[in-house]
Amino acid sequence: MSGLLEVAGLQKRFGAIVVADDVTFSLDSGHCLGMIGPNGAGKSSVFNLIAGTIAPDGGTIRFEGQELGRLPPHLRARRGIVRAFQIPQPFPHLTVYENVLAAASFGAGRSGAGAATAALDVLATMGLAAKAGVLAGQLPLLDRKRLELGKAVASCAKVLLLDEIAAGLTEPEVEELVALVRNLKTSHAIIWIEHIPHALRAVADRIMVLHFGRNVLEGRPADVMTSRLVREIYMGFRADDVA
């Protein structure tokens, strides 16, 4: 096994609460791993562990064959592990262009004209070119989500950690976002936490179910979504009981 990102036996607990219990998976470029599970199952914590904002109690995260250890978040970002937050986190007092330029400068380590060109390319890809000069704080929600993805792409991300980026969007907007993510999948490895089933099914190659910090199930989207276990976890009772 030699995936781009290999997570093995990841452990993390906060006091009595276990947020990651032997989480193991592997991911390659061009693939999208969906991650589902009830609130508090540890999905965001797994992202925090991979992005480096919290340190694991045990287990390993290998990226491009190298153990990440205690590498701080900004250095992981420079290597290519970039997350898009559930609530978009633009730099509100900078313009859309400057937001992406900063990502191209620091995340991707470009400078001068190279950074500027990269930033413009990303804006074009994300459909934000016309809003280059708008302050990021003034963007409507869908554009904020686009910008959030744009920053990640401009950072030359290899692994994109997408945290419920479709939340709060209208149905047609979700469609647009799904198209965007599917487009990004061709050149990135993606882990996508999402509560909207059809969005995940449209993009994910595999889906992993987290429950109390454990990955209890992993498989093809159709199989996972229709599985008895998933229904039990989400409904909170054993499927046999009602049958």
Next chain:
Amino acid sequence: MTQIRWRALQAVAGLGTRRPGRVYRWSIVAVCVLAVIVAPWVIGEGAQRFLSEAMLMLAMAQMWNLLAGYAGLVSMGQQVFVGLGAYGLFFASISLKVAPFWVLPLAPLLCAAVAAIVALFMFRLREAYFAIGTWVFSEVVSLLISKTERLGGERGVGLPTARLVDPRWLEPLTFWISAAIAVASVFGTYALLRSRVGLGLMTVRDNDVAAASIGVDVWRNRFIAFVIAAAGCGLAGAVSFTATLYVAPGFAFDPNWVVAMMIIVIIGGIGTLEGPILGVIIYFALRETLTVVFGLSAGWYLIGLGMVAIAAILFEPDGLWPLVRGRLGGDWLSVRREPPTPPRIAAATAAAAGVRSSPHGLGATPGDR
């Protein structure tokens, strides 16, 4: 309220409404430089001293603006560097037996070194805790010096080496150096913000978590800003106390230093380079009006200034510069990054306006078609 705002705007913005051109700007710069050079022969000693004070205050305010407005570090203990700069200069000058101006570079170096060490501890604190931490640090240093007889204790020390400077040149030299420091603080900060570090700083100010997640070294960016601001305040503080020829802990580490920096930046406009310039003019105009015209004592004029600052926070939290910048030809010192190829953006804008995908209808003005 609206009326007051409008009058203030008219008063400050009565200078002109056209956007100044390049030649216009450079001629202003040339006139200013010339004015500063000849000023000591034209204006009296009192006016020189007053202007020196104002220009040094501008430099300090600009440093505080760099910290709070661009690095997201609200320091309430910036006076520690004002005091350390002064003490550093005094003791370097006295022990080396040289004129104070020769050892001036030592003051910012000392402050930078102290800031670099203090940052290791202070940066563990965030937001209000950082503000309190820096303030406590300043008080501790002040107390330590006042308890140390070798450093003059509570009584402070004089500057006998000032005699090594020709007394006729003491005042003009202070004036020129103050002017140079003020200009350096404005354009130095401008250059810093235009640089790569500056872009990083602005992302950190806006959102430090998001900044780290796109690869910005948050700690390093803040560290650079903190060290520069310490050096700047140290330099300005050193010159300020050279002018008074006497330093004591009560004056050097007076929290009023940072209060003045704060008031100036808030009134003028935090997070803008022009704000502190505007703020310093308003601050000193108010101070002179309250003390000279209305004859208020020291305590009362501070109360007056405090009320103005509170009013500014309540009614114009972004300060006055954003209100008047349109009248003064936009940002004179813009740190905005513009995309390099305007035709491409223009084409994209046109395309977007054509399909009307933009909810704001950007670029579509009435009568467009």
